[in-house]
Amino acid sequence: MAKHVITANRLIDGLVVYLSASGGWVEAVSESLVAAAEAALEVALETGRAAEAGNHVVGVYEIEVDGSGPAMAPVSLRERIRAFGPTTHPEFGRTTESGHYQHSDGVEPVRFGDA
Amino acid sequence: MYRYDEFDHALVQDRVAQYRDQVARRISGELSEEQFRPLRLMNGLYLQLHAYMLRVAIPYGTLSSKQLRKLAHIARTYDKGYGHWTTRQNIQFNWPKLDETPDILAELAEVEMHAIQTSGNTIRNVTADAYGGVAADEIEDPRIWAEIIRQWSTLHPEFSFLPRKFKIAVTGAPHDRAAVRFHDIGVIVKRNWDGEIGFEVLVGGGLGRTPMIAKTIRQFLPKQHLLSYLEAILRVYNLIGRRDNKYKARIKIMVHELGIDEVGEMVEDEWERIKTGELELPADEIARIRAYFAPPEYEALPAEDPGFAAKRFEDRACAQWVRSNVNHHKQPGYAIVDLSVKPEGQPPGDVTDAQMDAVADLAEAYSMDELRVTHEQNLVFPYVKQSDLYELWRKLIEQGLATANVGLVSDIIACPGLDYCALANARSIPVAQRISKRFADLDRQHDIGELRMKISGCINACGHHHVGHIGLLGVDRRGEEYYQITLGGAPGEDASVGKIIGPAFSSGDVVDAVEELVNVYVEKRREGERFLDTYRRIGEEPFKTRLYEERFHAAA
Ligand code: SF4
Numbered sequence: 001m002a003k004h005v006i007t008a009n010r011l012i013d014g015l016v017v018y019l020s021a022s023g024g025w026v027e028a029v030s031e032s033l034v035a036a037a038e039a040a041l042e043v044a045l046e047t048g049r050a051a052e053a054g055n056h057v058v059g060v061y062e063i064e065v066d067g068s069g070p071a072m073a074p075v076s077l078r079e080r081i082r083a084f085g086p087t088t089h090p091e092f093g094r095t096t097e098s099g100h101y102q103h104s105d106g107v108e109p110v111r112f113g114d115a
Numbered sequence: 116m117y118r119y120d121e122f123d124h125a126l127v128q129d130r131v132a133q134y135r136d137q138v139a140r141r142i143s144g145e146l147s148e149e150q151f152r153p154l155r156l157m158n159g160l161y162l163q164l165h166a167y168m169l170r171v172a173i174p175y176g177t178l179s180s181k182q183l184r185k186l187a188h189i190a191r192t193y194d195k196g197y198g199h200w201t202t203r204q205n206i207q208f209n210w211p212k213l214d215e216t217p218d219i220l221a222e223l224a225e226v227e228m229h230a231i232q233t234s235g236n237t238i239r240n241v242t243a244d245a246y247g248g249v250a251a252d253e254i255e256d257p258r259i260w261a262e263i264i265r266q267w268s269t270l271h272p273e274f275s276f277l278p279r280k281f282k283i284a285v286t287g288a289p290h291d292r293a294a295v296r297f298h299d300i301g302v303i304v305k306r307n308w309d310g311e312i313g314f315e316v317l318v319g320g321g322l323g324r325t326p327m328i329a330k331t332i333r334q335f336l337p338k339q340h341l342l343s344y345l346e347a348i349l350r351v352y353n354l355i356g357r358r359d360n361k362y363k364a365r366i367k368i369m370v371h372e373l374g375i376d377e378v379g380e381m382v383e384d385e386w387e388r389i390k391t392g393e394l395e396l397p398a399d400e401i402a403r404i405r406a407y408f409a410p411p412e413y414e415a416l417p418a419e420d421p422g423f424a425a426k427r428f429e430d431r432a433c434a435q436w437v438r439s440n441v442n443h444h445k446q447p448g449y450a451i452v453d454l455s456v457k458p459e460g461q462p463p464g465d466v467t468d469a470q471m472d473a474v475a476d477l478a479e480a481y482s483m484d485e486l487r488v489t490h491e492q493n494l495v496f497p498y499v500k501q502s503d504l505y506e507l508w509r510k511l512i513e514q515g516l517a518t519a520n521v522g523l524v525s526d527i528i529a530c531p532g533l534d535y536c537a538l539a540n541a542r543s544i545p546v547a548q549r550i551s552k553r554f555a556d557l558d559r560q561h562d563i564g565e566l567r568m569k570i571s572g573c574i575n576a577c578g579h580h581h582v583g584h585i586g587l588l589g590v591d592r593r594g595e596e597y598y599q600i601t602l603g604g605a606p607g608e609d610a611s612v613g614k615i616i617g618p619a620f621s622s623g624d625v626v627d628a629v630e631e632l633v634n635v636y637v638e639k640r641r642e643g644e645r646f647l648d649t650y651r652r653i654g655e656e657p658f659k660t661r662l663y664e665e666r667f668h669a670a671a
Contacts, residue, residue: 012142013212014167055144058162076594078533082164086534088462088544092165092195092210103545103622 002064002075004041005032006048007082008057016082017057019048025057027094029065029083030072117174117262117407119227126270127224130231134158135217142214157237159230160216164537169208169216170233171223175243175261175285176204176488180475183486185226187471193219198471200456200464202528202579203282204242204488205233209535231269236277238268238349242284244292245489248408249451249497251443254304255312256408257287260341263396263404264302267342274349278356279364281349282321294490294606296320296329297582299366300348305335313337318348318378319370322576326612327367330375332382338401340386343394347386351378411483411498416448420501433508435561436519441504450501452482454494454511455518455526460552462544463529464492473514481507491528493521523560524568524633525551528579532572532589533596539572541589541596541622546570549626554633563633565645567606570598582606584647585632586613587625598625602632602658603650616655617663628662635661 006019007029017025018032026032035041041062048060064075074080084100085093093100119127134154141151155161159170171186178186186206190198193215194208201207211219223229232239241261248256264283268274274281284293287304295301301317314336320329336344348366355373357363370378427434442451454474457463466474474494478486481503482496489495494516499507511517520526527550530536532543547570554560569583580586586601597619604613620628633646635658640649650658 009162009166011148012214014162014165016165052148055141055147058148077596078164078539081533085165086544087542088534088548089197103542103549 001037001041003066004035004044004062005029005065006035006044006060007032007063007079008048008052008060010057011055014058019044019051023047025051029074030070032065032072034065034068034072035062117177117258117404123227124224127227127229127231130158130229131217131220131224134220138213138217153235155216156234157231158216158220159233160211160213161234162537163209163531163535164533165535166210167213167216168535169211169219169230170201171206171208171228171230172233172240173205173228173488174265175241175247175258176245176490177247177258178486178488179226180479180484180486182226182228183471183475183478185222185228187468187475189219189222190466190471191468196468198466198468199462199531200466200488200492200494202490202492202530202577203240204245204490205240206488207531234280236279236281238271238274238277238281238283241265241268242282242293242298242490244286244288245487245495246292246442246451246497247287247487248410249444249446249449250288250290250292251445252290253288253445254306255287256405257285257293257302257304259401259405259408260287260302260304260314261285262407263341263401264345267345267394274353277349277353278358279361279366281352281366283345289608291607291610292489294579294582296608296610297322297326297579297606298329300345301329302341307335311337314341316344316348319367319375320610321365321367322579322581323365324362324574324576325365325367325371326576326581327371328610328612329367330370332375332379339396339398340390342396343390343392344382344386346389346394347382350385351381355381410446413446413449413498414500416446416500416502418447420448420504423501423504426505430505432519433505435557436508436517437504438561439519439523440517440521444498448501450499450504452496452499452504452507453489453521454486454496454516455521456493456516457520457526457551458515458518459525459555460548463527463547470514470516474516477507477510477514491526493526519557520560522565522567524554524563524566525560527551527568527570528583529570530572530576530578532570532578536572536577538575539589540591541572541598543570543572543578543587543589546587546589546598546622546625550629553626553630563637563646565647566633567604567647568629569604579606580604581612582610583613584645584650585629587629590619592619596622598622600625600628600632600662602655603647605647614655616659620667624667628667631661631666632658 084095243257243261284298285302303315316333317329483498487495527547529543529547533539571578571580572589582604599619601613
């Protein structure tokens with residue numbers, strides 16, 4: 001099975017979070033608990049749902065990821081944007097990888113203040 | 116400007132207190148998300164991709180400097196230093212924390228603002244021509260009527276759970292800058308044969324997955340009956356609008372299925388029963404509201420300021436800005452100034468807290484303390500003396516708000532798209548940024564002339580792509596961002612819905628495709644024709660041929 005992690009939005013500030021190995025919620029996808037088998041994913045989802053019932057997070061679901069360690073990233077564009085921030089505002093983002101802020105023809109958006 | 120009366124104050128304060136309690140109960144776990152969701156939505160709070168989003172109502176887009184400073188303060192204190200103007204003349208904050216949202220609403224209440232009915236199946240913030248009260252072609256200030264509608268529709272008990280959301284727009288001028296034909300109800304201020312002022316009422320317009328142009332339900336409605344007539348329409352809709360299918364729940368579907376004549380008869384029947392009741396507007400009440408929108412104390416000035424005429428002649432860049440961003444005013448010696456919130460290569464409609472503060476200062480100094488938000492995500496200074504134009508222009512340049520592109524190809528409406536929105540298929544903002552960079556040369560943009568470019572990240576059409584001269588719609592092709600192109604849409608009095616020109620383009624190709632469409636226009640246009648006029652004259656074939664046969668052989 002492809003690698004999966006559990007994601008949600010944190011209740012108090014709405015920010016995107018991932019379930020970590022310790023059972024807490026972290027903002028970096030690279031620090032999340034990876035499930036590579038059905039059974040492990042089920043357990044992780046259960047933990048996530050319990051946190052939702054406990055009103056810590058909202059909207060728990062699983063997503064597919066690729067890579068490992070610091071290079072781990074979600075597979076879908078939507079989830080990459082959730083993980084790393086809007087592609088238009090590097091100052092809001094969670095990554096300094098310039099690739100995230102480029103649209104497909106390689107044009108990097110400018111920021112206010114640049115000119 | 117309209118000022119809250121005691122009733123408004125009490126209502127908004129009560130709402131903040133009630134909401135504060137609801138948030139506390141949500142955080143303590145007393146309320147589940149399921150229970151809380153409708154409550155937060157009633158107060159304009161969404162949960163999007165990255166965070167909560169708070170949408171604040173700006174009735175008919177009118178703001179004072181004081182209110183704008185408050186919005187700047189909120190952006191700085193509770194957000195990441197940004198606000199985003201929306202296509203309903205509202206502002207959105209993209210990063211508020213749940214536990215701080217009651218404080219934000221309390222701060223807004225201090226300046227007579229709120230987030231009520233910016234979401235949910237209610238009558239949403241009423242929009243109006245952003246040039247209301249100052250446009251040279253205006254019959255009457257549409258904001259008088261928008262405000263009367265606002266008061267009637269705010270927390271209207273009968274219309275808190277409509278089949279679907281409901282949008283009303285008002286224009287006071289024959290030239291429609293408020294897209295009234297694409298609203299659930301459009302109101303056009305009109306004169307009848309006897310010279311009396313009243314309204315043409317349209318119903319059943321909208322965008323989304325089934326775009327429709329509104330149809331006239333009443334050619335002429337006398338003023339005093341505005342609310343009773345709207346109430347009759349809403350009652351009929353509330354009763355027979357479809358609640359079984361979200362995609363068929365808007366009034367446009369009801370009008371389409373039953374036909375405008377049948378809907379018209381039902382409305383007339385209902386209206387007959389209520390028109391002389393308590394909703395009939397007394398003349399003194401109309402006068403009371405009208406007084407809030409009385410023209411400011413203009414100075415007596417010559418029609419053309421000679422000093423400015425000379426400056427304009429000397430400074431080509433200034434002349435260019437005047438051409439696209441300055442409009443005729445009713446009052447001699449004054450001008451309407453559009454502030455472009457579409458600087459080259461930047462996200463349409465985003466403003467920083469510092470820009471908001473600066474704009475508030477400039478509005479105070481040059482526009483009698485008042486500004487407007489347009490549905491095209493720009494700002495307007497409605498009361499600028501021509502003799503101040505040159506100085507104002509210099510100061511707007513410092514703020515990055517003087518790009519001479521209003522109404523031109525880089526003045527793009529783009530919805531938040533996949534960068535923020537949970538419903539999106541594809542990104543909108545970066546495509547707008549790339550198009551803006553591609554056409555960065557202002558001389559070229561001015562040569563191309565009026566071109567309405569609009570981008571939506573999904574079929575919900577928040578970026579109004581259906582009414583773009585060129586519209587782009589983001590679609591998902593096996594996980595890749597693609598963009599479908601529509602041509603020939605128009606939002607105004609010559610309303611039309613754009614037609615899909617062919618298979619969608621990849622994100623990599625779409626900007627080239629747009630440029631090719633513009634090239635075809637430039638080659639084929641006749642003297643004085645806008646892109647839309649040329650398209651209407653020559654049809655889609657030349658554009659199609661260029662895209663699918665000559666330029667992108669493999670596109671399909
Ligand atoms: S059009 Fe779609 S993607 Fe864009 S803001 Fe609306 S719902 Fe979101």
